Amino acid sequence: MKIIIPLIILLTLFSCNNQSQNKSEQEPIKEAIILPDNAIPFIYKGGVIMDIKVNDSIMGSFLFDTGSDQLYLDSSFVANNNILTQKGRTKEISGVGANTPRVPVSDNIKLEIDSLTITYNNVPVLNLNSIRGEKIDGIFGIDIFRSSVLRINFDSSYFQIIKPSDFVIPSEHDSLKITIAGNKTFIKCKALILDSLNVDGFAMLDLGSGHNLTFTSVIAHDFNFNDNITNKYSVTHKNAGYGGDSHSYYFRAKKLNIGKYTLENPVMNYSTDESGGLSMWGPMGLIGIGVMKRFDLIFDFPNKKLYFKPNSLFNEHFFSSTTGFTGKYRESDSVAGFIIGNVIENSPASAAGIKPGDIITHLNGLEILSYPDTERNNLFLQDTMELEFKIKRGTESHIVKFVPREML
CATH class of the missing domain: 2.30.42.10 (PDZ domain)
Structure with a gap:
């Protein structure tokens, strides 16, 4: 059985909030390394976390999330640094989970990364640490990089921001066209679930999710995953995203193909949510950092291309839950x-x-x-x-x- 899913109706689909997961994810082993002169270091803790300057003088620890539609600030960070919220103004936010809470907002929030700056208004302020489970001061997406080429090196944990005029297309990388909708990035991939069942389509790159590939409940229903996938386990993630709780079944698939590369025996999950970001029609689901950390990534945003090649983590075993x-x-x-x-x-x-x-x-x-x-x-x-x-x-x-x- 096979399907090709068209990439439409994406603007309101996923907020990259699917943070909760088995914390036993294996992390890269770091050795002494020398970074390039223009490298911007980050810390890998189930996600890409980096120090960013806010409003010219405040340093914060921010999660980079390619699935984030906008900037979000943690309420403790806002309070501790005397950042003003707009009196009487709130904003409705949504994502994984059924709820659509209204939260306070802040204006004139300036972010600075290397030579790049961007100023945001109407920035939602909420308790991000209750979602993430570890202290972060904010979550930001791709908008600050939209006019640049961004390289992400997971082996050595650094970014490089490259001017488009200085970028040379790497001959050793494969490439895919990326589609950007609602500040979110989508690529095509193919998942072989069982020998007789595969799904082709567009998936959102979600570096804020610690999962591998998460299918929407729509895809799960269309392909009758509940009956076809027998070896699985159930997990309800509490406070999984901006919308609250989320439920999934986890299983081990046969293969995942991205471009010319094949990942063997990956653990995937499919949502059973009846509302929220993982219940919407359109993309097949989310590709999380559990997959994408296995590649050296180069986002050529101006030309809407993703270049990628396997890194030292490519053949790392995909672990299912080991503790339960x-x-x-x-x-x-x-x-x-x-x-x-x-x-x-x-x-x-x-x-x-x-x-x-x-x-x-x-x-x-x-x-x-x-x-x-x-x-x-x-x-x-x-x-x-x-x-x-x-x-x-x-x-x-x-x-x-x-x-x-x-x-x-």
Whole structure:
């Protein structure tokens, strides 16, 4: 079975908010490197996070999100830096999840990245950390780069901003035409779900999503994924995006083709949402950073081309959930740890008695927030050593132990 999905009705489709996911995603191992002179470093923490100057003097930690339709600011960042919100003015926002909340807005917000500047008005202000699960001060999209060529190097974690007049088309990269609609970027790809089932179409590049490929509920319904895909598990992501909760099933597909390159046995997910960004007709879904981090990317925005070639992460295994829980890290006066949002049935976590709302405060005797991300994730991704978790439930704490095991 095959379909080619036309790229239309895109302007109001996805806000790139599908942030919640299994935190056991493997991260690149960093070695000592020398960056090019014009490199702009970023930190990879399940997404591209970089320091940006705001309003000429304020430094903030921002998530770069190719699925973001505009700039968003975190409410704590706004309050701590005395940035004014417009009295009596609000703006409705939407994205993954069913809700369309109205939030305060700020005007005259200037961003500066290297030699590029852009000023925004009517900028939504909301609690981004409750969505992301880790501290960020804002989310920005591609608009600041629209007149430039942008290279993203995931091996060494840096951007390069190139003047179009200085850009030389790289001979070693494959290329695809990109379509930009509503400040969002779309490319064609092909997913082989089963030997007898594939889906072709346009997908939105969503570097703000930690997933690999997320299908909309429309595609899932049209291809009867519920019946055709039998080996899967269910996850409800709490506060997944600007619109609230979102539900998906995760499964392991056969292949994903992007240009001339083929990714083998990727874990994908399909939404069952009846409203919100993942329920809209048009694109097949979202391609997240779990896929795109495997390529050296060059966005030639003026000519609407994406150049890409595999990097050192290309053949990295696509992990499904190994713990059986999802959630978000929190650090505040009242909470410090990993808050469990969802526990997968028949998983190591469910067998150990972990429940939604539990807070993991310690891992193997150490505070879980004290672990470097890579070290913590490597513990989750192994399947030979028993892990010890200290769990806080209400006013009581107890210890649970289990050996991680891949669910797919």
